[in-house]
Amino acid sequence: MTQLKALIFDVDGTLAETERNGHRLAFNRAFAEANLNWNWSETLYGELLEVSGGKERIRHYIQLYNPNFKEDLETLIPQLHQAKTAHYRQLLLSGEIQLRLGVKRLIEEADSQGIRLAIATTSALPNALALLEKNLNPDWFEVIAAGDIVTHKKPAPDIYKYVLNQMNLEADKCLVFEDSFHGLQAAYEANLKTVITLHNYTKNQDFSLASLVLNHLGEPEKCFTIIKGDVQHKDYFDIELAKILINKE
């Protein structure tokens, strides 16, 4: 029997639904401040999420929608992204964005049982830290791997390999929590098992490689809905279920 040693969490979409009313608004505020008439609607943003990473996403948008834009992108993109990061932090600290159902309960349960915790996110480090500071405690996480710490962002497995390396852990002793196809691919390529919690932007993606797909992690008084997988009569996700999942084929 394999022993569960660690839980590794993605941030955006997994710990909290940060994209629609967090990152998207922060991008738009940074654009307006720079006198750019770019405004990312909810629908357009859903398409732009195809590209991981804020700087990479801005570049992708310019290439697709403003191919004749003449400014020096190597200067402009980091500037816009820095301004966007400040706006995002403000949005988070204002308390607009809360954790998803079951996240805090599960993390506290893990911590109390000596299960190690880590973060693996494409988002910039200040963004991940702001969410953790406001809603959890960054000190609970042994490794917070974020943004440009690896060259190749998700769907590349590099960020997960980095976390495993930092924690000196084997993949089969860990369980990952993700919300997107990109995140699942990254974890899968690092040989990690993954639980997916869906939301509006990712609900139609292909999660056939996941160990379990749920609408959220659930609470004792608010059961999850199972989209894919077997939960052994549980109605919310707990450490016992995590232990069962890592021991399944």
Ligand code: XBP
């Ligand atoms: C999150 C991302 C990030 C955020 C924006 O993906 O792709 O780029 O959208 O954050 P995941 P930054 O949840 O798979 O890690 O602007 O800080 O990149």
Ligand code: MG
């Ligand atoms: Mg995510």
